[in-house]
Structures are given as C-alpha cells and as structure tokens.
Amino acid sequence: MSSHSKALKITKRALLVGGLAVGGGLVVGYAYLRDKPGTAGFEAVGISGTALNAWVKITPDGRIILAVPRAEMGQGVYTAIAMLIAEELEVNLGQIEVEHPDVDGKYANAFILTEPMPHFRPLIWLVERVAAALPLIVTGGSTTIRDGWEAMRRVGASARIMLVQAAAMRWDVAPEDCGAAQGSVTHAKSGRSLSYGELAEAATRIKPPSDPQLKPPSAFRLVGTPAPRVDIPAKVTGRAQFGIDVVLPGMLYAAIRQCLFRGGHILSYDADVVLGLPGVEAVVPVHGGVAVVAKTYWQAKKALEALPIEFDDGGNRELSSKSISELYRQALDEGDAVSVRADGNAERALEKSATVLEAVYELPFLAHACMEPMNCTALVKGDAVEIWLGTQAPTMANWGAAEGAGVETDKVTMHVTFMGGGFGRRQEMDISRQAAQIARALEGRPVKLIWSREEDIQHDSYRPAVMAKFKAGLDETGAVTAWTNRLVLQSVEADYGKRNLPEILGSDGDADIAMTQGADDMPYALPHYTVDKVIMKLPMDVGYWRSVGHSHNAFFTECFIDELAAASGQDPFAYRRALLSQAPRQLHVLDLLAEKAGWDARAKPAAGRGRGMALHACFGSFVGQVVDISLSVQGELSVDRVVCVIDCGMTVNPDTIEAQIESGIVYGLSAALYGEITLQAGQVVQSNFPDYEVVKLAAMPVVETHIIPNTNYPGGVGETGTPPIAPALANAIFNATGKRIRKLPLQNADFLSL
Amino acid sequence: MAYTLKVNGDTKTLNIEGDTPLLWVLRDHLGLTGTKFGCGVASCGACTVQVDGVAMRSCVLPVEAVTGAEIRTIEDLAHGEILHKVQQAWIDNQVPQCGYCQSGMIMAAVALLEENPQPTDEDIDGAITNICRCGTYQRIRKAIHQAAKA
Numbered sequence: 001m002s003s004h005s006k007a008l009k010i011t012k013r014a015l016l017v018g019g020l021a022v023g024g025g026l027v028v029g030y031a032y033l034r035d036k037p038g039t040a041g042f043e044a045v046g047i048s049g050t051a052l053n054a055w056v057k058i059t060p061d062g063r064i065i066l067a068v069p070r071a072e073m074g075q076g077v078y079t080a081i082a083m084l085i086a087e088e089l090e091v092n093l094g095q096i097e098v099e100h101p102d103v104d105g106k107y108a109n110a111f112i113l114t115e116p117m118p119h120f121r122p123l124i125w126l127v128e129r130v131a132a133a134l135p136l137i138v139t140g141g142s143t144t145i146r147d148g149w150e151a152m153r154r155v156g157a158s159a160r161i162m163l164v165q166a167a168a169m170r171w172d173v174a175p176e177d178c179g180a181a182q183g184s185v186t187h188a189k190s191g192r193s194l195s196y197g198e199l200a201e202a203a204t205r206i207k208p209p210s211d212p213q214l215k216p217p218s219a220f221r222l223v224g225t226p227a228p229r230v231d232i233p234a235k236v237t238g239r240a241q242f243g244i245d246v247v248l249p250g251m252l253y254a255a256i257r258q259c260l261f262r263g264g265h266i267l268s269y270d271a272d273v274v275l276g277l278p279g280v281e282a283v284v285p286v287h288g289g290v291a292v293v294a295k296t297y298w299q300a301k302k303a304l305e306a307l308p309i310e311f312d313d314g315g316n317r318e319l320s321s322k323s324i325s326e327l328y329r330q331a332l333d334e335g336d337a338v339s340v341r342a343d344g345n346a347e348r349a350l351e352k353s354a355t356v357l358e359a360v361y362e363l364p365f366l367a368h369a370c371m372e373p374m375n376c377t378a379l380v381k382g383d384a385v386e387i388w389l390g391t392q393a394p395t396m397a398n399w400g401a402a403e404g405a406g407v408e409t410d411k412v413t414m415h416v417t418f419m420g421g422g423f424g425r426r427q428e429m430d431i432s433r434q435a436a437q438i439a440r441a442l443e444g445r446p447v448k449l450i451w452s453r454e455e456d457i458q459h460d461s462y463r464p465a466v467m468a469k470f471k472a473g474l475d476e477t478g479a480v481t482a483w484t485n486r487l488v489l490q491s492v493e494a495d496y497g498k499r500n501l502p503e504i505l506g507s508d509g510d511a512d513i514a515m516t517q518g519a520d521d522m523p524y525a526l527p528h529y530t531v532d533k534v535i536m537k538l539p540m541d542v543g544y545w546r547s548v549g550h551s552h553n554a555f556f557t558e559c560f561i562d563e564l565a566a567a568s569g570q571d572p573f574a575y576r577r578a579l580l581s582q583a584p585r586q587l588h589v590l591d592l593l594a595e596k597a598g599w600d601a602r603a604k605p606a607a608g609r610g611r612g613m614a615l616h617a618c619f620g621s622f623v624g625q626v627v628d629i630s631l632s633v634q635g636e637l638s639v640d641r642v643v644c645v646i647d648c649g650m651t652v653n654p655d656t657i658e659a660q661i662e663s664g665i666v667y668g669l670s671a672a673l674y675g676e677i678t679l680q681a682g683q684v685v686q687s688n689f690p691d692y693e694v695v696k697l698a699a700m701p702v703v704e705t706h707i708i709p710n711t712n713y714p715g716g717v718g719e720t721g722t723p724p725i726a727p728a729l730a731n732a733i734f735n736a737t738g739k740r741i742r743k744l745p746l747q748n749a750d751f752l753s754l
Numbered sequence: 755m756a757y758t759l760k761v762n763g764d765t766k767t768l769n770i771e772g773d774t775p776l777l778w779v780l781r782d783h784l785g786l787t788g789t790k791f792g793c794g795v796a797s798c799g800a801c802t803v804q805v806d807g808v809a810m811r812s813c814v815l816p817v818e819a820v821t822g823a824e825i826r827t828i829e830d831l832a833h834g835e836i837l838h839k840v841q842q843a844w845i846d847n848q849v850p851q852c853g854y855c856q857s858g859m860i861m862a863a864v865a866l867l868e869e870n871p872q873p874t875d876e877d878i879d880g881a882i883t884n885i886c887r888c889g890t891y892q893r894i895r896k897a898i899h900q901a902a903k904a
Contacts, residue, residue: 074851074888228848235853236841238788238828242854245787253782278771298771298778371792371800371854371887420790420854421887453793655848659893663851666889689797689885698879700891 025200028159028208029055056085056096056159062183062197064089065097071392072100072231073422074663075718076656079229081152083652087223088156088214090180091196098230100416149650149714150214157212159203166202167194217650217711226655231418243390243417244375248446251377252281253297254438255304256451258289258459261682263314263539266290274303283307284441286434287404288459293442297450316539316682321465324538324679325362328467331488332360335534338510341520344528346471349482353473357567361470361556362743364676366463366545367692372420373456376431378439379446380405385412385436386446390419393427396500400429404436423667424544428461429500457692458684461499461543462677464490464515466552470560473528478568480579482528485519485556491535492549495542509535514544518553518618518723523583524561524576540679546667547719550618554723555730555744558614562731563740571601572613572731588708589624589645590615596706597626597643608632610736614724619716621648625665625724627701627732635753637746639669639701639729646705646720649712657717658705664721665703670694672726673754674745693747757821761786762830772818777801779817780827788828788857792885799884802858803827809865828857831864840864843901851888858884863898872902 019027057065068081078098086093160180167185168175171192178187186193217224234240259265269290271283279299284291292307294300350356376389378401385405391397394414402409419426435449451459466489473481491509498507509515512535520531545551565575573594580587593599593613605611608631615624628641644661651657674693678685686692730741739751747754758767761784768783780786780803789812792800796811803812804826831838837845840863850856859882866873866881873881878898886894 074853076851228845231853232845232848232850235850235856236837236844236860237832238786238857240853241787242790244791245781247785247787296770296774296778296782298774298782302773369887371790371798371852371885373791419852421852423887450791453795453798659848659851659890662892663889666891667887669889670887688795689793690795694885694887695889695891696885697882697891697894700889700895703892 019204025057025059025197026159026162026203027055027057028155028162056089056155058159058163058196058200058203060197060200062195063097064091064095064183064196065099067099071390071394071416071419071422071426073390073392073419073426075660076229076231076653078231079227080652080656081148082230083222083227084148084152085156087220088153088212089160091183093222093227093230095183096230149652153214154212157214158208161209161212162203162206163196163199165206166199170194170199170202224651224654227653229653229656241417242372242420243377243388244372244420244448244450246377246388246415246417246448248377248379251446251448252293252295252442253300254284254291254293254435254447254449255297255300256286256289256291256434256449256455257304257307257309258455259311259314260458261311261313261316262319262679262684263316264312264682265314267310267312269307269309271307274307277303277306279303282442284438286437288430288434291434291438291449293438293447297448301452313682314539319539319682320680321364321678324465324540325467327536328362328465328488331534331536332467332469332486335488337486337532337534339530339532340516341529341531343526343530344482346482346484346528346530349528350471350473350484353481354476355474355567356471357474357563358469358471359560359563359740359742361468361559363466363552363555364678364744365465365540365542366551366671366675367457367460367677367686368421368423368425368545369457369460369689369692369694370419370421370423370425373453374425374431374451375449376435377446377448378405378432378435380436380439380443383407383411385439386415387412387432387435388415388417389432389435390417390422391426391432392419392422392424396427396429397432399500400432401436403429404433405440423546424548425460427544428496430459453689454687457677457687459541460677461496461541463545463551464492464542468519468552468556470556472560472564474564474568478564478570478575480524480526480564482530483526484530485532487516487519487531487533487553488536489515489533489552490538490540490542491515492542492544494535496544499541499543514549516553517549518616519549519557521617522557523586523617524579525582526579546664547618547722550616550719550723551668551671554614554616554618555726558616558724558727559730559740559742562612562727562734566734573599574601576613576615585622585647585712586615586617589622589647592706592708593624593626593643593645596645596704599626605735608736610732610734612728612731612733612735614728614731616723618720618723620713621646621715621717621720623647623661623720623724625728627725627728629729629732629736631733631736631752635751637673637733637752637754639673639699641702641704642725642728644703644705644721644724645708646717647708647710647712648715648717648720649710650714651707652714654707657707660717661705661721662703664719665725666695666700668722668725669701669729672729672744672746673699674747676745676748757817759817759821759825760823761825762827768817770817773816776803776805776812776815776817776820776825780812780825786827786829790854790857792855792858797885798855798858799862800855800858802861802884804861804865807865807868809862826861828861831860838864839904840867840897840901843897843904846900847893847897849890849893849897851890855884855886855888856890859886859890859894863894863901866898867902873898
C-alpha cells in the first residue's frame, strides 16, 4: 500500500543507562537513540540529558521508586509497568512505588517513534521534520505494553544484575554464586545477605549490562497473573488527584465560552458588564473563545453567563447533519476517491457473480464525554510557565502551553495528574494553550481553567461521521467473489494536524491510514478486494476516539459479512469460519467464541430473543464478541449478555485486560445505543448527558471475557473491546427481527424503543 | 452572606453567595476535592454526597438550602486506615478504572445500603443512576452485593 510505504521508519538503538540518582541511590533507565546522522535526536549523554523511557530508582533507605512516563487513565498502566520491572528486579509488586514524573523532556515513547503507528503518524512525521531533540510522550494507540514489554523487563534485569555484582564485589565472591529475591541479594554459601538499599550506592559504579538476559515467559512468577492495581486505593477514598483537583496558593478560577458556530469566532463581548460582579478579576480573550476569571469557579461561571457575547457564524449557518449527510451521499457515487487497496479486478468479478449485494451504512459524529471535563491549571512568571493537568500527550500539552504563553517549549514545566478518562480526547493542545493564555494575562497568579460539560460536549474533537457503500458478489454456493467498499469521511490525521500544529502537521488526509484501518486489512479470504475513500473537508473538528478507524470499520465490515451470510442462507459463524483459512489466530478466537457462547447454528431464536457475532483485529490483538438480546413486542431492547474472546498475546495483568474489555464494550455500547452529535444551523445540538446519553448500570449486560493463553508478542488491549460490540449487537437485532441495522444510534431506529 | 454548614462532623461558617452549589463549596472553599464535578445538571452523579443520610447531587444544591443539614462526603467514610465496607468491596473487586466517578458511586452505594441493607439487582438498578464512562458497572454491582454481605 502506498500509504504504508510513506510511513516513517526510524531505526532505533536502545541503550540501558545506569548511574547515581539525584539525592543518592541507583537509577536505571532505558534510553533510545536515533541512528540518524546529522540530528541531535535522542542522544544519550548520561542520565541528565538522556531520553529515558522510564526509570527505576533504588534509594539508600531501600525504597524502589518507578517513574512511569505514561498516563494513568484507568487502563492500569502504572501497575502493568511495575509488574514488568518487578518480575526481573526480583521484588514484590508491593515493594514498588509508582509515580508520574514531572516532564522536562527525558521521555520518549519508543514504540510510537519507531513503529509506523497509524494512530500517531502526525507525531512521527514531526520527529522527521524537527531536527532538534524532541521529547515525545503519548499514551494512546494501545501501545504501552507493546512498547514496554521488553524494555521494562530489561530495566529490571539490569538493575538486579548491577546490585548482584555490587554485592559480589563487596563479599569478594563470584556473582554467579549470589541470588536475588524480594529486594535482597544473598550469598547462600556464606549465609550473607544485603538489601537493595544497602547496595544501591555501590551499584552506581557498575556498568549496566548491554544485553541482560531475560527470563523465559515460562519462568514468570508475576507477569501474567492477576494483580491488584496500585492506583485503586487512592480512588476509593477521594485522595486520588486529578487535574481538576489541583489547588495552589492564591489560585483563581476561569470559566470559558467558545464560539457556538462551527468555523466561526467571537466577534465581540462587553467585559464592562461583568467586571464589577463579585469576585471577577478579568475577562481574557483566548484561542477559540473568551474566559472570565474570578476568585471562585462559581463566580466565574455566573459572570460568564452574564457576559454579552456576539458570535460570527463562520458562514456555516446552513450547515446541518442533514446537509452533511447529503454531501456524503453524493460523494459515495461521485466523490474524488483515493484508492487504498485494489486486489484483482472487483468490478469485473462483480459482473460475473451470481448475486450482487449492495448496502450503504452511516455513522454519526461522536463525542468522547470523559467524566472529568477538560481542565488545566497554569502559572506564568516571566517567561517560566508551569502547568498542571491530566493528559495523554504531555508533549502536545507542552507545546500548547508554550504557544499560549508565548515562550519556548523548554520554559514549560508540566505536572501530570491522573486523568478522569482520556479515550483519545486528552491529546489535544486546546486546553493547555487556553490556560496559559489566561495565566499570562494574570501573571504571577495560578489560574485553573475548567470547561463546563456543555463546552466539553460542544467543543470536542469528534469521532468523524462516516458513510460507507459496500458491494459484494457471491457465487452459486454463496462464496464471496468480490468485495468493494467506499468510505466517505473526514481525515482525523489531517484535522488533528490542522488544529494542533498546522505549519508542521499539515496534511490533506489522503495518506491517513487510520481512517481505513480494519477495512483494508480484513482477515477474510476475498479474491477481488477494493477499498477506496473520499476525504471530506468540513468545519467540524474530528479527532482520535477510542479505537479510531476501527470504531466505524468494524461496524461496517462485520455487519456486511453478516448480510452475505444471510443472503447465502448460511450460519454467520460457519460463513466467517470458511473465510478464515489464512488467519489462524482469528480462527481460534472465532472457534472459542462459538464454544463459550454456546453458538448453535441450528437453533432458531426464541421469540423476542436474538444473538449476533462480530470478529475484529486491531492494535495487534484479535477480538470476537457474541451479543444476546431480548426484544419485547413493543420493541424495548435489552442487551443481556456479551461473551468476549480476546487473543492479545502474552498478558501482563489479566484482571486489567478483563476490566478493559468490559470498559471497551460499554463505551461502544453507549455509542451504538445512544451516541450521536448532530448539527443544526451550524451548531452542535447536544450539550450535556441528558441529551448525549450513555449506558448506565441498569442497562449493563453481563460481560464474560475469555483470554486465549499463548506466547505471541503482546497486543494492545485498551481499545480492542470497543469495535466488535456495535456490529455484534446489530447482527443480534437482525437475528431477532429480520431487520438490518445500517445506521446508528439505535435510539433512532423506528422499530426499537430504548 | 454567612452560612453555617456541618460537613463530616465539623461545623464551618463561610461567607459566600447563597446560590453557590454545595459541590463548589466543598471543593473550592473547604478543600474537599474527593467530590467531583461532572455535568453541573444533576445528571451524572459524580458530585453525589449525603445530606442528612440521603444521597444527593451537590452540583445543583445551593448552599442556602443545606444550612444545618448533616453533610457527609467521601473523605468521611474511612476511619484512619480502616476503610468503609463499601470502599473495601470496591478494592476487592478492583472496581475503579479512571476513578473519577467513583466517589459519587461509592456515596450512592453507601446510601443505598444504609436504607436497604440487602438490595436486589433491581434495587441496585434503580438506586445507582450515576454515569461511569469507563464502564465499571458490572464490578459495581458485584461490589455492592459483597458489601451487603460484609
């Protein structure tokens, strides 16, 4: 594929580094160097100037502190990284303290830098285009474990080897005669033992091993076993600190209003009306809107509501969901398409087919609706900027703050907190840029900017609206002879770049491989297989939404394959199975799914019942789901049970995998049942949870997750539960009613009642 | 104007506007940030606290309406290192993910169990109407049943 060949490949040299920690003790970390002549890149120049990925610090008093430069948003990353280190360091999980270090440029997410990840291709481009050292940290694309699987174990192993060598030197014995366990080195023959803390100083003088040997997975005592998450105790007592909880002396609060119209801006506002109101300190124009700053948030919010604001409509007063849908429909037939995949000659194969099926599917814009509304606290003193926030992309937040305050990026110090949900939303520059703009206007005073829920819903970076037209040919036996798929949508890559760093990340979207992921790499054996896309340009911000392109493509492809099965009179399980001869891992998932769900091809659904299945590969993992539903005669839909099978390679913390699957399913189910952002007169219609409804406890199905044990390299987990749920549910509705669902959300289907 | 509040057993007098929602009084005036802002319209339940033993959404509750009432927040559930049985059940079942909604969830669950010590699934469906975007509902249900047995 041309788009793949364009993707950057950086060769990496990974280097273990060890040395003396600030304040004493041993630090061992992992650095990535770029083998690219002529660039400063990630040059390792010792601990202080090294692009460390994560590090473990062992203090003389025996504390083991792990700095994880990845964002904890509930996916269990703190625990999983700690487990990988503890496995090789030979300590118990409970002996490790985990912290998110303040960011000053020592980190890099090597996987994103070195793999052509569609999810973050703009950032990879950026590394190519910016010659100076560039610290990049992004938590997304379900990459944490794939990135850390080996690197983190090497860090643990190296630290252990250095500690053992330090002990052996002190005792004047062979290192091979010493053993490490539970935070101590022992010499069995003499019965001597020293704790890691006692050895930490001496170990700093040992050169880190260049290639430490790692345990084979069969010897793991911790990795692959369920472990309690280290971040949970603070989350049941209210002590966990999210960005919105940051409190600083003398802190002010800001409330914001952004332009109601897509592509519009604020023409004017009358600050004098509110400057005399209680607590109000300032009215500050910011990127995309205007903020009112006051002594308390409530005062700021009330004053904002009283602020007269005039909006420019950006010439988009005619823009609506209906007008966009019409544009899309036109593009399905006439649009200027970019070919993404063209195997064989699908058009000719269609002409020769016994049967040709055609279907058009349509999906809406979706908001992320993280529980914690967007917020950021900033303090500007001279050209020094400090910001506090929960973010998936500290690098982008850093750039945003630097731009907002008008300083260089190295003047920004960032304090990263827990995130109240991320889902792809918290990798935008918007909030830190605005917070820094406000703090600059109130120099010397910290200001916490909090978006209202209404701002959050109406100014998101939405999952794109997508339309897809499929055609498939079948022979007399029902086998697929040809498959064509045209997608019409905005490009997330182009839009993210335009919104965040247009001068560097500008793209027309033609090469955006994320929009077709899951559509152009289907595992089914399709003899003639064509995928193309029409990239639309609309004044609607689109961004990375949990599972990105897979969120729409799994729905389209797994519903359409179900249509083919039905058209050929075959069982959906058997039909898929016959197409998976070249995809052993998918086949295994499908077989286990049928077994665990009790799939019976011969069984007719009982009245008012239905079941459907879907299978999807994404982020290096393979997931299948079977959904059971009930439907009353009045059309009341109940999603009763979801059986999920995942093959995500070797596992770190199976309980976290189950939790993430449950999470991904609920996220996708909310979208399938209720989720839609619509436009009317150039404005987003929805504004808060009452009209952007999501699944609540009463609607929660029973979820059963089965993880396939295997020795393949770990795949991603955090996003993989989301793609299959919508098609499995739609197929279950067909099973129960004979009616095809080709458009979501289901709350708009006239024969259903939710 | 001065308002006197009883929060977690302490009496506090604050000079604030009477329409300030209890949520912001707790968070910004009293430093009790365990109670969260989620929607501002009593829809998501992240701001749930107990007012005279009843679970209420503090984001739409003006402070002038709760003077004299006993207000209890997430910070008051544990006694030192001894967790409330609901908190313990939350840990045992590894309920929280991002954790942002969990203070409100736990406060709603505590209020439910105080009123109905052995709730059925239907009772839980009816009482826990808070939103969790991470989708921890299955574990919440399990944890409530466990706490009911404790």
